[in-house]
Amino acid sequence: MTKASTSDIVSPSTGTLGKAIALVELVALADRPLRFTDILDRAGQPRGTLHRQLCHLVEEGLLEMNADHCYEPGLRLLKLASRAWGRSDLRRLAAPHLQALHDATGETIHLGMLRDTEIIYLDKVESRQAVRMASQIGRASPAYCTGVGKAALAALPQPRLDALLDLTEIRPFTQHTIVERQALEAEIAAIRRAGHAFDREEHEAGIRCVAAAIFDQERTFIGGVSVTGPAYRVGEEALRNWAPLVRAAANAVMEEIAARLGPKA
Amino acid sequence: MTKASTSDIVSPSTGTLGKAIALVELVALADRPLRFTDILDRAGQPRGTLHRQLCHLVEEGLLEMNADHCYEPGLRLLKLASRAWGRSDLRRLAAPHLQALHDATGETIHLGMLRDTEIIYLDKVESRQAVRMASQIGRASPAYCTGVGKAALAALPQPRLDALLDLTEIRPFTQHTIVERQALEAEIAAIRRAGHAFDREEHEAGIRCVAAAIFDQERTFIGGVSVTGPAYRVGEEALRNWAPLVRAAANAVMEEIAARLGPKA
DNA sequence: AAATTAGTTCCACTATCTGGAACTTACTTT
DNA sequence: AAAGTAAGTTCCAGATAGTGGAACTAATTT
Structure with a gap:
């Protein structure tokens, strides 16, 4: 068992x-x-x-x-959830780096974790108080059509990825959503090579995003960071320019995690 | 049964x-x-x-x-909690009035509900991003030593109040916490007369607050609004000056509730 | 006022939970 | 490094609590 x-x-x-x-x-x-x-x-x-x-x-x-x-x-x-949130180590360690990433890009930053086939957003930093704060925290979105989600998929070992995709019910949220299994697997391969994932209006029309994965010491995926913005303001080029910043932020969080485990023992 | x-x-x-x-x-x-x-x-x-x-x-x-x-x-x-929060009618109706109250006072605004002997904060509007956003949403604090909490207690019918106080384990959070049952009942009587409740550093040292209750059509308590600030900036006088504003905000929310129920039927 | 729909209660039956004890694994100590 | 101890996991007969059909009451609708 x-x-x-x-x-x-x-x-x-x-x-x-x-x-x-x-x-x-x-x-x-x-x-x-x-x-x-x-x-x-x-x-x-x-x-x-x-x-x-x-x-x-x-x-x-x-x-x-x-x-x-x-x-x-x-x-x-x-x-109960507020206690869960308040005690999350990942959130606490990541917070300053999310803020830094926001300062650098001026756009909305998300921190998400993978739960089954969904990404759950743990934290975010928003431009101005855009709509209503906290509205996204705890929100669940499918992994296969979000930036953090696809970064997560690409970070999984192949057997787990296969199992997860088999469980996922894929449907088009927008006309850009990747619905073919093959196309999705090609996308994931590309993300593995690049080290970051794009979401080009695949989940919400008019919303683009770049994301990178955060790993722990054993190189297992624990979460992802992303920069998200409206398509009219965020072009393909901006996305590509931010990719290194997002990866750097993810790396900074990883170092933070490593640092915390060092002195601890 | x-x-x-x-x-x-x-x-x-x-x-x-x-x-x-x-x-x-x-x-x-x-x-x-x-x-x-x-x-x-x-x-x-x-x-x-x-x-x-x-x-x-x-x-x-x-x-x-x-x-x-x-x-x-x-x-x-x-x-689960994020869905609970997103769908709360009270929160949705109150939001603009919390914002207005914040604009008028410049201090932190809370919206809370009573659950058993505790107040659970449903929403807040903060000065600048003071510490970390959302950190208080969902937080539970004892009713007997918080502004919204005491407003809630004063709003209950006497038998329920008695039952609730019997269940409450009262302990001093600060040197100003009201711990004597009699003193607490006197305080509640005063709140009933005034229509608003003060928290004078009773829950956290250095934190003061004014709160008022929100009722539904049947005059049963459903929530409370408060203005909270640090003692060095918020004197007794400021508290008293804000009391009418807080009551007005609570009333505005009540009208909102009434208005929504009118057209509906 | 009758019919229909919605919500609640009851109770014999049985699936699920209980908890003591045995077992395995992971540390600690000498 | 081996023995000892504590922590975590599994098992199974017995007990409890959950199940679900049906009957009942309350609220709408016609």
């Missing part, structure tokens, strides 16, 4: 717990508030069972039920 | 789920990474049981195990 490493991708056999948090996710990812019956339709569980599970989740504060009988994600999630 | 409303305070009897997320909380709130045995000591469960539970949590991405066998909060928490 394999021990459950963070990076294994397995169909969850976690019994009760799995079902429970699948419900939380169902509610959290829905684009509108869900009533009991909405959830019943989507969850494929008998009424009685579902009802009890929802009650438990509400009692635990993972879900809440508002005035019009709709279930919504609960505040306790926020509390 | 009472239906489990968000605001009921009950000892959780949620079986497996309750134990599981108690573990997540244990790991998330710990001030250092915990190894298996550390958790074993604190969780009071037999080895076998605990081990399986932790495995399940890791498989679900609620916890992660790092290289040196320490458990840490998982990325999936971030993902």
